Amino acid sequence: MMALIEANLPALQVVLPLIAAPICAILGRGGRSWAFACIVILATFAISVALFAQTYAGTIISYRMGGWEIPLGIEYRVDRLNAFVLLIISGSATLVLPYARRIVAAEIPAERQPLFYTAFLLCIAGLLGITITGDAFNIFVFLEISSLATYALVASGSWVNKRALTAAYNYLIMGTVGATFFVIGVGMLYMITGTLNLADLAVRIADHGDSSTLRMGFVFILIGIGLKLAMFPLHLWLPNAYAYAPSAVTAFLAATATKAAVYVMLRFMFTVFGFDYEFQADTLRMVVLPLAVIAMFAASIVAIFQDNLKRMLAYSSIAQIGYILLGLTFLTETGLTASIVHLFNHAVTKAALFMVAGCFILSAGTCSISKLGGIGRDMPWTTAAFVAGGFSLIGLPLTVGFISKWYLVLAALELGWWPVALMIMASSLLAVIYVWRVVEVAYLQPAPEGTVRKEAPLSMLIPTWIFVGLSIWFGVNAMLTSTAAGRAASALFDSSHILWKE
Amino acid sequence: MSDIGIELDYIMGRYNYWLFCILMMTGLYITVSRGNLIKKIVGLNIFQTAVFMLYISMGKVIGGTAPILTEVPETIYSNPLPHVLILTAIVVGIATTAVALALVVRIRESYGTIEEDEILELEHDMDFGSGAAQGDPVA
C-alpha cells in the first residue's frame, strides 16, 4: 500500500483535493465539510513534504498520466523548483484552513459554507496542478480551474460587502483575457514544435532557433502570465479582489495564487525559452525591469494612501511582485535565487499580515486603519503579529524579508547595477511608511469611543503566529530556504544553458 | 506583376491567421470598450472563439481527412490533438461564461444596474459619500 502511494505521489498531490472537492459539497454542513477539507489538506501537505524530500537531493520525478509515453501524454514532473512551490502552496493551505473556520462562519451564511470549502479545495487542486504538471496546455487547464474557483471565492465576499461582486467580475475578465493570451502563446509554440511537453518544448525550441512566431509566443505568454500574477501595469484586478474577498481567501490567495503564476513564468522563461534566448533577455531587461521598478515604487506609494488595511496590503503585494520580477530580470543565478526565495518569504509574510487583517475584522468589525486606534492594547497578540509581519515587509534583519532583500541587492551589486540596488532599498523605505502608519495608530492613538474589542480566538491566532514564527525562523536561520532556492535556481540555470549551445 | 501575386498569396495563404487576428481584436476591443457587463462577456467569448479557431485551423493538414481510423492505410489525417485541446478550452470557456453571468446577475441584484459607469459611480459614493470608511462592511 505504501509503495503504491509512493509511486503515485505526483498524481495524488492534485487528485486528492480534486476528489475531495465534490465530496465536500455533498457532505453539506459547514462544520463537517470544514473538518473534511482540513484532513484532506493535511494529507496533501504530507505529500508535498514527501515530494520535497525526494527531490531535495536533485532527483527529478517524472510521472506519466494514464501511462502514456512522455511527449505524447501528460507528464507530471517534480524537480527542486516546483517541489519548493508545491510546499509553499499546500503549506499555506494547511495553515489557512484552520484559521478559516471562525472567520468564514462570521462572513458567509451557513448554507453556503460547504460550497465555499469546495471552491477552496478546487482552488488548491488547480494551483497544485499548475505547479506540478509538465505540460503546457495542462497548465492552462489548471490555471482556469484555480481561477474559476478563485472568482467564486472572491465573490463570496459579497455577503459582507457587495463590492466583492464587481471585484470578482473584473478579476474574471482580466484573468480570462490573461489565460487566453497564455493559450495563444502556447499555441504558437505548438505550431513551431508540435509538442506541449515543457521539457520537450525546450529541446525543440533550441533546435528550431529564433523566429518571429517564437517571439510572438513568448510575448503572449509573458502578458498572459503577467495578468495572472499582477505584473504592473496589469495588476488592476488585484487590489479590489484582495480587499473584498473573505479574509481567509485573501490570506490564501496572497500566499499562493500569484506565486503559482510566478512559477509558471519562471518555468517558461528558464526551462522552455532558456537564459540564452536573446529576445527574452532583451525583453526582460528593457521592459520587465523598468516595469518591476515602477511597480515597487508606484504600488508602495499608493499603499501609503489606503485606509483599508487589506487594500493597503494588496498594493504592497503588487510592489512585492515587482521584487520577484526584478530578480528574474537580472538573469543570474543569484537573481533567480532572490526571486525564488522571495516567493516563499513573501508568501509567509503576506499570509500572516492578511490573517491579522482578518482578526481585526472579526473582533473590531472593521479593517479601516483610521478606526483601529489603540487596538494594540485590546488585541496585543494580533497587533504584535502585524508588527512582526510588517518588519518582514520592510526587510529588517531577523525576518525573511531581509533575506530576500539581501539576495536581491547582492544580485544587483554583482552586476554592478548600482541604481537598482539603491532603488530596491529606497522602495523598502516606502514600506516603512505604510507599515508604520498602522503601528502608530494601533499603539499611540486612543481607541475610538465606545468600542469593545477582544483578542482574536486562538483558532485564528495560532495559524497567524505560525506564519509569523516561520517568517522569523527562516529569517534567523535561512539555510533551508536559501539552499533550496539556490539549488532550484542553479538547476534552472544549468539546464537552461545547455540548450542553446549551438 | 508577379510581386503582387506573391503578396496576394502571402495574404490569402494565411487567411486563417487574418481571421483569427480580426476576431481576436474585435473581441478584445469589445471587452475593453463596452460599459455593459454582459457585452463585455460577449466580447470575451468572441475573443476566446478566435483562439479556438487558431488552434483548429492549425491542426488542419492539407488533404487530410477527419482523424478517424479508416481502412485505407495511406490516408492522411488531420492532427487531432488541437481539437482535443480546444474541446477542453471550450468547456473552460463555458464555465467562465457561466461564472461571469452568475456574477452579473448578482451585481444586477445588488447594484440595480449592469452599466459599468453607473456601478463605478455607486462605488465612488460608497467610498467617499456620507463618511463611510472603505473597510466597513456594507449591510
Place this chain on the structure above:
Amino acid sequence: MEHHSILRVVSKLLIPPMLVYALYVQFHGEYSPGGGFQAGVVFAAAFVLYSLVHGIDALTRVAPPRVLHALAGLGVLIFAGTGVVTMALGDAYLGYYALAEHPQHAQEWGIVVVEFGVGMTVASVMLSLFIAFASHTRKLDDKDW
C-alpha cells in the same frame, strides 16, 4: 400551458429522440466522434426544452437542484475514482491497462466509465446553470406568449 398544444406535441416528439441521441453519443464516444461533453450537453438540452415548454417548476420537480448538485459531484468522483482504481491496481493514474487483460478492452472500459462520469457532470452542471439563471427571472404568464 395546456393550450399551447403545438409546443407540447413538438416537445413530446423531440425530447425522447434527443435523450436517445445523447446516450448514443455518450456510449459510442470511444470509437467515433462523441463522448461525455457532447452527450451531456445534448442530454441537458432535452431537459431545457422540457422546461421551456412546461416551466421551470416542472423541471425542478423532475430534476431537483440538490440532486443535480449531487450528480455533478458524483460524476467527478466517477472520473477521478477510475483514476484512483487504476492506481490501486498498480498502473498510473488513469492508466486503463490495469482494468482488463486485453489492452483494447481495458482502454474501452476505462474510456466508457470515465466518459460516463464526464457526461453525468456536464449534464447536471448544465441543468443547474440553467435552473440557477432561469429561476432568477420573473414568471411568464400565459398571455405574455
Place this chain on the structure above:
Amino acid sequence: MNNADLILLAIAIPALTPFLLAATGKWPNLRDTVSVIASIATFAAVLPLLLAVIDGARPAISLVEVMPGLVIGFEIEPLGMLFATVASGLWIPTALYSIGYMRGAHEKKQTRFAICFAIAIASAIGIAFSGNLFTLFIFYEVLTISTYPLVAHKETPEAKRGARTYLAILMTTSILFLLVALIWTWNIAGTTEFRAGGILDGRLDPAFAPFLLALFAFGIGKAALMPFHRWLPAAMVAPTPVSALLHAVAVVKAGVFTMLKVGTYIFGIGFLGKTGASDWLVWLAAASILIASIVALTKDDLKARLAYSTVSQLSYITLGMALAVQMGVIGGAMHIATHAMGKIALFMCAGAIYVAAHKTKISQLDGLGRKMPVTFACFTIAALSIIGLPPFAGAWSKWYLMVAAADANQLIIIGVLMVSSLLNVAYLLPIPARAFFLKPKDDETHGDAASSRIEETPLLCLLPICFAALGCIVLFFTIGGLYEYLLSIPIRPESLP
C-alpha cells in the same frame, strides 16, 4: 562559566528582563527593583569579560548561520569591550535615575518604558560584542526599533512627530546606505567579519573606497554626522532618561562605535591612510563639529542645546576615525567613554531641573542654582569635562585627538578642535552661570506660590547625577590605564609576512 557563555549572559540578561518586567508590571516597586537588579547583573556579567580582555583574551562564539557563510556571532575585542562596559556600567545610574524621574514626573506606561529600555541596552551590548558587521547591523536595527516607543513615549502629537523623524532618518540611512554598504562589503570581501587591519585591503579598488566609506558614514545615522543629524534634536521630546540613554549610553555611542569599528576592522586604518579614502570625511566631520556648535548657541531649549552639543561631540569621534592614524582611534574610543560620562550627567541634570522645577528653557533658569546647588554643581563639572578642561576627563580625549591630527599632518584640524572648545565654553557655561549668578525673575516664573516649593530633586535622581559627575573627575586621573588598554586595539593585520 567560560567567557563565551558570559557573552551570551551579558546579552541575555537585559534581553530577557522584559519578560520579567512585563510579569511584574502590576507592582511598580517590584518592577523597578527587577530593572535595577538586571542592570547590576548585566554589569556583573560584563566585568569579568573586561578583565579577560585586558588580559589579552578574545572570547568568541557563533550562534547561528543565517545564510551560507553569514553568521550571527560575537567576538570581543578591546574597542567593543570598552563600549559594552560604558553601556552596561551607565545603565545602573540610568536605571536608578529613570525610576526617580518617571515617578517624579508622573509618566504613564512605565512598564513599557522599562521594557524598551532593557531591550535597547541588550542591543547596545549586542552591537558592542558583534563579531561581524552583519551581526552588528542586526542589533543596530533592533536598537532603532526598541528606542522608537521610548521617544514616542508621551504619545502627544509632538512626541509622535519627533519619533517619526527619529525613525525615518535612522531607518532611511541604515537601510538605504548601511545595508547596501554591508552587502557590497560582503560581495567584494566574501565576509563581513571584523578583522584586524580590515578585510577590504587588496580587494576593493581604491577608487571606490571613498564611496563605500560614504555609504558607511552616512549609513550609520546614529553617528549623527551632518546632514543626517536631525533625528537627535527631534528625539528630545522623549523623557529625559531616554535622552540620557540616547545621548550618552546607547544610541549615539552605538553609532560612533560602529564608525570606529568600520574604520578599524573593515577598512583598516592602514588602508584608509594609504588610499586617502577618508580625507573628505575629516573635513565633513570638522564642519559638523563647528556648525553643530554654532547651532547649539542659538537654542534656548536646554535639551535641544545639549542635543546639538552631542551632534558636535560625536563628530569628534568620527573625526578620530577619519584621521586614519592609531592615535585617532584611541582618542575617538576614549571620547566615547569621557563624553558618555559628561553627557549623561548633563542630561540627568536637565531632567532633574524638569522634575523639580518644570523648567525646560535656559532663559527660565535664572537663580535656580541657589535652590538646586548640587544639581548645578554637577552640571558645571560635566560641562567643564565636555569643554575639555583639566582635571576633568574630557580633556584627555581632546588631547589625544589633537595628537592624532598632528600625526596626520592636519594642522587645521587642531585649530578646529580649539575653536570648537571655545564654542563649547560659549554654549555650556552660561547655563550654570545664569543659574548661580543671576537673580530669579520675579514675574510669572518664580513669583507664584508653586515656585517657592522648588527644592532639590528626588534623591534617586540626585545620586546618579553625583555619581556621573564624580566619574568625570575619576576618569581624568585613571586615564593612563585606559590609554594602555586602548593601545591594545589591533591596528595592523595580525599575520604580516
